Each structure stands twice: as structure tokens, then as C-alpha cells.
């Protein structure tokens with residue numbers, strides 16, 4: 143009993159542009175905002191179906207293109223626990239988005255209903271939000287038409303960050319249960335994070351003010367809103383907060399700019415003096431990069447790998463000090479992009495797993511540890527505490543004052559960390575907590591290990607699909623014979639490592655290389671690129 147007439151009438155208002163093939167990839171649907179109207183409508187219908195499939199649990203829809211340029215936009219679904227859409231539904235999303243006509247779309251919807259065995263009599267509940275992109279309002283209107291067509295009960299979370307939307311989804315679905323995640327409002331989110339942070343740093347000397355580059359995106363709103371909650375526990379100096387200036391979003395600023403150029407955003411050039419630290423969010427505030435200016439006035443980047451090392455070390459120490467070493471196993475998940483030095487540093491201290499690029503892979507691997515820390519080098523990451531571990535932390539009786547203090551800190555970390563997805567604001571408070579506890583400036587943090595020089599290049603190839611990988615993207619299986627040539631080349635470089643993988647977000651192949659010297663890392667990257675081309 144699909145409301146076929148309603149769906150058809152509204153679908154006619156959102157025809158699919160011919161010739162474009164849409165793909166629900168690692169970042170959901172993402173392309174120019176101007177061609178996404180039909181996709182948003184259809185995602186609305188799909189979100190309703192997903193909710194019905196899960197017995198009326200609330201599904202999230204986030205309209206954002208993260209660190210991409212301002213004209214881009216995108217959309218992704220959030221499952222009831224605040225996690226990425228289950229992988230098997232990505233194909234449903236792609237099939238709905240590519241139906242050529244309204245009639246084809248109705249058939250595609252029917253196929254999903256049958257294939258996923260959806261009981262249409264169940265309710266559908268969906269919460270949605272968008273970032274600050276100019277194309278956002280009209281795309282949200284298209285989404286609303288799709289939600290109306292499928293008869294979903296909706297809640298508009300307005301303009302907010304991706305991690306806040308994930309938080310809200312989890313909070314709504316756990317309301318009134320023993321796993322209640324927090325109050326399902328922005329206020330609940332800010333209270334939860336700031337409350338835990340204040341307890342964690344209470345009694346520690348206040349850190350100097352923190353420069354925060356908000357990428358001229360929605361993170362600026364979150365930073366502004368949390369200030370009154372934090373009181374004097376932490377002071378921000380926000381920059382790049384021009385969310386209404388056309389063309390400003392992610393332009394020469396933000397976490398992706400810092401990571402890919404390995405430079406300070408020009409807008410911060412006169413803001414940081416020697417010894418001072420700062421950080422950058424990306425356009426939807428789910429990635430975080432730190433940096434500082436060293437004694438020689440050089441910019442030094444502290445990326446996701448450095449965050450992982452800092453945070454994992456701190457958590458391992460707390461677990462040990464709490465006397466819980468035997469009960470709680472802490473592990474790390476990385477991708478092939480993790481700097482070789484970080485992997486070595488971490489592997490000496492705790493189990494490290496490598497998985498393919500993309501948050502869903504990292505997240506799922508991290509769930510296999512009692513406490514799983516994952517960060518991509520690009521700054522996206524979080525820490526997961528398994529339900530059993532949260533139980534252990536809640537019921538454990540410490541036997542010394544030192545154990546009791548460490549336990550209290552661990553309990554507060556469970557509250558501080560947004561366990562649904564990477565969260566620039568929550569991760570920022572986590573980093574600041576560790577810096578305060580260790581009395582570290584950027585210098586001491588940076589010296590945990592020394593990054594190997596590295597180089598990332600993208601190569602335009604005739605057919606990206608010809609490139610297939612294994613071993614967590616570290617080796618090519620196709621084109622045949624290519625990996626052997628890469629291996630032979632890598633051997634000639636001291637500390638050399640290189641891998642080639644097809645991008646999941648662009649029509650290119652990426653080549654990564656590292657070596658003990660910068661010139662060698664560059665050379666290796668370009669020679670491997672030469673093999674690929």
C-alpha cells in the first residue's frame with residue numbers, strides 16, 4: 143500500500159536530469175548542488191522507507207558537502223544509533239537516484255520495498271539538517287517533498303553540524319532507555335560535552351586561548367554557541383566565521399586546506415606567534431586539524447595521526463592507573479594513509495589495525511576493541527567505548543584514590559566523546575583535556591614521534607575502475623603486474639612506502655608515498671604516478 147499517487151505527483155516536480163549517474167559513495171551523494179534536486183527528493187522517500195524498515199526508529203538526513211567547494215552539496219543518511227547508513231542500503235539509494243522517469247522511480251521504490259521486505263504499515267520518522275551552503279534551503283525543500291510523499295513524521299534540526307545531527311539521532315532513539323545518550327537538543331549536546339570537559343580539566347592550570355579556524359562554515363555556529371557553556375574552562379579565538387559571505391566556505395581555510403597544503407591558512411598568518419597552537423574544522427565540523435608555530439617560526443601540523451597518538455596514549459594510561467588493564471583492551475584503527483612513524487609509535491604500545499579508507503570501515507573495526515580509537519590522517523575520528531566497557535566503568539569499585547581519579551576521568555571521557563562519528567568540537571575538547579593533563583604545548587605533543595615526509599598526488603586515468611586493491615588498499619591486484627613494478631621502485635628508497643588506490647569521491651587514482659627525506663618522498667610519488675598513468 144504505497145501512496146503511489148502522492149509519490150508520483152510530487153516526483154514529477156523533481157525530475158532527474160538526464161545523463162547524470164549518481165552514486166551513493168563513502169560520503170553519500172555528493173556533486174554540484176545545482177543538479178541534486180531529484181536526489182534530495184528521492185533520499186526523502188528512501189529515509190522514510192529506512193525508518194519503516196527499522197520499525198519507526200528515527201533516521202537522520204544530513205545535507206552537506208563537508209570540505210568541498212561551496213557550489214557542491216551532498217546528502218547522507220544516518221542510521222538509528224547515529225552511525226552511517228548500513229552498507230547494504232547504499233545500493234538502494236543509488237538505484238532510486240538513477241531511475242530515469244517518475245514511472246521508473248515508482249518501480250524502483252517498489253523493488254526496494256520488496257527486496258528489503260519493508261512493512262509499509264509501520265511509521266516513518268526522520269530528522270534532518272543542513273550546513274551553511276547557499277544551495278541548502280532549496281535542497282531541503284526537495285527533501286521535505288520526498289518525506290511528505292512517503293508520509294514521514296519529520297523534525298527539522300535546521301542549520302547545524304554533521305556530528306550534532308548524528309548526536310540528535312542517537313539521543314532520540316535512546317530516549318527513556320538505559321542507554322540514553324543525552325537530551326535530544328543542541329542544548330543537551332552542549333551541556334553534555336561542556337559538563338564532562340569542565341570536570342576533566344578542573345584543578346588543571348587553564349591553557350592559553352585556542353585559535354579556531356571555522357572554515358567559514360557551520361562549525362562557527364557551534365563554537366559560538368558552546369562558549370557560554372564552557373565558562374572560563376577554555377577560551378576560543380574564533381576565525382573564519384563568515385558563514386554568510388559568498389564563496390568563503392572552505393576557501394583557503396579549514397581542515398582539508400591545512401592537511402592537503404600542509405600550510406597555515408593565510409587568514410591566520412598574523413594570528414599565531416611562536417609557540418602558539420590553533421586548529422581548523424572542516425565545512426561541516428566533523429574533521430579537526432591542529433597546528434602550532436615552532437621556535438623557528440615554522441608552521442607545524444598536528445594531524446589525525448598525531449591526535450590518535452595523543453589520545454590513545456592518554457586513555458591507555460588512565461586504564462592502567464584505574465587498575466583496569468586486564469579487563470579493558472584499548473586498540474587503534476588506522477588507514478594506509480597513516481604516517482608510517484605514527485603506526486610504529488602506536489604499534490609499540492597497543493594493537494593497531496589497518497582498514498580501507500572511509501569512516502564506516504574504521505568505525506566498525508574500532509567496535510571490536512573494548513575501547514577503540516580511530517582517526518584518519520585527515521582529522522576525522524573518534525573513540526568508541528563498547529557497551530560492556532561502559533558497564534565495567536559504571537560498576538567498577540576502585541581500591542585506591544589514584545584508581546578512583548583515573549576512573550572518574552574515564553567516565554567523563556565517555557560523556558565528552560561523540561561516539562557516533564568524528565566531531566571536531568568534541569575532539570577539540572578531548573585534545574585540550576589531554577594537553578591540560580600533560581601540561582603539553584604543541585611542541586611536546588609533536589615530539590611524540592617525527593612524521594616521515596610524504597606526498598599525495600592524484601592521477602587522471604582513463605578508467606578508474608581498472609584499479610582494484612587488497613590488504614586494506616595497500617596493494618593493487620589490478621591492473622595486473624603494476625604492484626610488482628611499484629614494489630621494485632619502493633625498494634630503492636630509504637624508508638620508502640607507497641600505495642595506489644582509486645578515490646571513492648573523485649574520478650581519479652591517488653598515489654601516496656613516504657620516505658625518510660622529503661625530496662625522496664616527492665620523487666617516489668611522482669615515479670609511481672608515472673607507472674599508473
Ligand code: 16G
Nearest residue numbers: 168169499500501502645646647648
Ligand atoms: C570521504 C570519507 C572519508 C575519507 C574520504 C576519502 C566518510 C564519511 N568520509 O570523505 O572518511 O577519508 O572520503 O576520499 O566516510 P577519497 O576516497 O577521495 O580519497
Ligand code: ZN
Nearest residue numbers: 208424426428
Ligand atoms: Zn566533513
